[in-house]
Amino acid sequence: MQPRQRTAIDDDASCGTAYHTPKVYPWRCGPECGLDLLLDSVSTVLEEAQLPLRPVIKASHLMEMLNAAHCYIPCIGYSIASDSALLSVILDKAACYLHSIHSRLATRLVRRINDVEMWRWSTRCILADSFFFVMDLYSDFPVVSHSIADFNQRTKAAHNTCQSAFMQVTLSGEYEEEGETLQVLVDTNRNLVEEDEVLQVDRDIDSCLGISDHILIDAPISVWTIPPGYLALKASIHLTREIIHEGTRYDVPYHHIPNFELGTFGQRCQLNVFFPRLWTPDHSKFEQPWFIKEEKRAFWYEHGIRPAIAALLGDHIASQWPPTFQTEQLRAAKSTSANPGWSTKMIPREAVGHFADAIRTKFDLDVFIDDEDRYWASQFFFLHTIRGVKDTTRHNVNQLAADLALDRFVNFSHLVTNHHLRGEWYVDVAIEISSPRHQCLQWSTQSHCSVVAEALRISNGHASRVTQLSSSKYSRDIVSHLSAVSGFRITPGPQAEGEFEAVYIQAYTTDKTLTSNNEKGHHAKFIEAKDALGQLHPPTVVSALYDI
Structure with a gap:
């Protein structure tokens, strides 16, 4: 060649x-x-x-x-x-x-x-x-408009007739009819929901993020005695924090700030502690910008966490905590497994609110540590991640129901009474639209602008601007190669955030719950080329999808 x-x-x-x-x-x-x-x-x-x-x-x-x-x-x-x-x-x-x-x-x-x-x-x-x-199709053959159902019927008929004909119509849209080659045009406008169609609309609070200098939990928390380095915020939460480094201001994504998981509370809620003074502009180049080295985690435990436990709960309780980082490593090591058995300790409800200040005080009063370590170790903040509450606050779309649902959510999450005055809080509110007639609904691409304008209560001008393909804040998720059918992801920015100060909005379909699986950078089940071209046809994953 x-x-x-x-x-x-x-x-x-x-x-x-x-x-x-x-x-x-x-x-x-x-x-x-x-x-x-x-x-x-x-x-x-x-x-x-x-x-x-x-x-x-x-x-x-x-x-x-x-x-x-x-x-x-x-x-x-x-x-x-x-x-x-x-x-x-x-x-x-x-x-x-x-x-x-x-x-x-x-x-x-x-x-x-x-x-x-x-x-x-x-x-x-x-x-x-x-x-x-409008599909401007380049084809040498006459174009025939098809609805999605028409196209499915066309491919099914070809599948029952001839494999080559099935491949032809599926991959290129070309088919034979009465001796003439024709070209399929899938016109999704023929599948639009009628304006008088009755739809079910529900609202729910899916999750919540809270950022503050203190732990704002009105309940006991479970804390890692030695924070494992691999437990950290590693993925984007669509939020940034302003960090001043050597006189220059940077807007840094939270998952790029060195952090680790301090502990958990409730059923599936997490507490992460962040150290912005450990961040540098070079972190954006790191493969794991969130990672904190073992010696720094050991320093923070030995000079911060354990002394704070002794001050809050007494030496008799602190004696049950590992005296050093290395002590816990030795205890956790297993001869039959490469995975250490890290332990956790409970901090009672009465001490949780004072825990952060106790740690800072210990660093401030410790005369045996240098100023550089004191600087980064005492400047920390917490991220409260509340999950596992989907469908627990489902309610009708009206103000009274929304207020009651939010109150239930706060109580369920064990947040302190004045939490909203002591930090930044972001709530993931979901609007779910479904068909009482059990129809399969998808988002129309042409509706993106109006959906954003309605959801964020912003002008059509701002909504149009952030839903242009040229906008770096806008991404489309095309469905089945149909450009007229797609969801979207948008980071509105200050001008389009609306009265709710939204930082992120997404439109998608709930079918993802049946195929959701984070693996190799994918968020759902996927098939690789080697499997598609393998000896087993259809591949196992494809066969299983037909049962969904």
């Missing part, structure tokens, strides 16, 4: 022109080929249009052209447009004036991809105008 020559795009930020540097790449198989194909096509289309690439234009503008251009690979159904890692390479290199030349360039791009000889047999690119939500 001969290598091919690919035109790579390099941007010169100083003059805003594009340089096309020939590079040689060998043929490859798999999704990487799709990336090369798109890079080639974008480069060629822009070159033919004689348009310069200007680095000052946001790369996300290109999303308008590529978002709905799904490349379907037989047997895998791999969608290049849904892979942000692959798209980011294209977006960073091929920013252009999409707002004014969207249709022309998009059509050229799709035509260019479908004309590539290698991909003629395996790829069908479908372009949808993401603004008007």
Whole structure:
């Protein structure tokens, strides 16, 4: 196989022109080929249009052209447009004036991809105008509009007739009828819920986050005698904290601040302690920015936690706690297992509210520690994470029911009476829409703007701005490769947060509860290419999904 020559795009930020540097790449198989194909096509289309690439234009503008251009690979159904890692390479290199030349360039791009000889047999690119939500399909065959049910019936009929016909209509939308080849256009507007349709609407409090300098729990807490380093806040909670480092202010995601789990309370609620003075700008480059080294965790226990327990509960209670970090490591080690048996101790309700100040006092009065250690060890705060309460406060959507549900939630979570005056609290409030007729409901992409405006009580202008594909605060979760059917995730920002000061809003479907499983960066059950192309067909995961 001969290598091919690919035109790579390099941007010169100083003059805003594009340089096309020939590079040689060998043929490859798999999704990487799709990336090369798109890079080639974008480069060629822009070159033919004689348009310069200007680095000052946001790369996300290109999303308008590529978002709905799904490349379907037989047997895998791999969608290049849904892979942000692959798209980011294209977006960073091929920013252009999409707002004014969207249709022309998009059509050229799709035509260019479908004309590539290698991909003629395996790829069908479908372009949808993401603004008007009308499928502008590039096809040589007459287009026939289908509802989702029509398309399912079409594929089922092909499956019962011929495997090759089933593959053809499923992957490309092409089918034979009365000797003529036709092209499916899935028109989701035919499946829109009627305005007079009766729907069930409920509200629920799913979880709560509380940030404060003290533990605001009116109940006993269970504390790790030696905090394990692997128990920490490792994932984003969509919140940032301002940290001043060497005179410069930074907005730092909480999961990038060094922290560990101090203990638990209630059924599934956690307490994490954070040390902002251990954070540096370099932490954003770390693989585990949240991790605190063993010597610092040992220092905080031996000079803070244990002395505070002695001051609050007496030496006779403190004597039951490990005298040093190493003592607990020795006790927890197991000869038959690599996993240590870390222990926890209870702190009674009466002492919980004074625990944080007792730790700070011990660091302030300890003359045997240096100022640098005192500085980071005494500057800490807590994150209260209240979970496991979903469906316990489900209520009707009205003010009285909401107030009663919030009171029940506070009591159930064992929060102190004046907790809302002593910290920052964020409540995850869910609105669930369901069909009494047991219909399967999905979010319409064209409704995103109005949903955000209604939920946050903001103007249509602000809602429109944060639901544009060019907005870095907005992400779509496309369903079944149908660009007109999608949920969304939005970080509104100060201008669009509304009267509720919302920091995050998401629209999704509850079917995730049946497939939810965090593994390898995925949030639900998934299938890898090696399994899809393996000897067992259908794969076990796919077979099990049919039973859901």
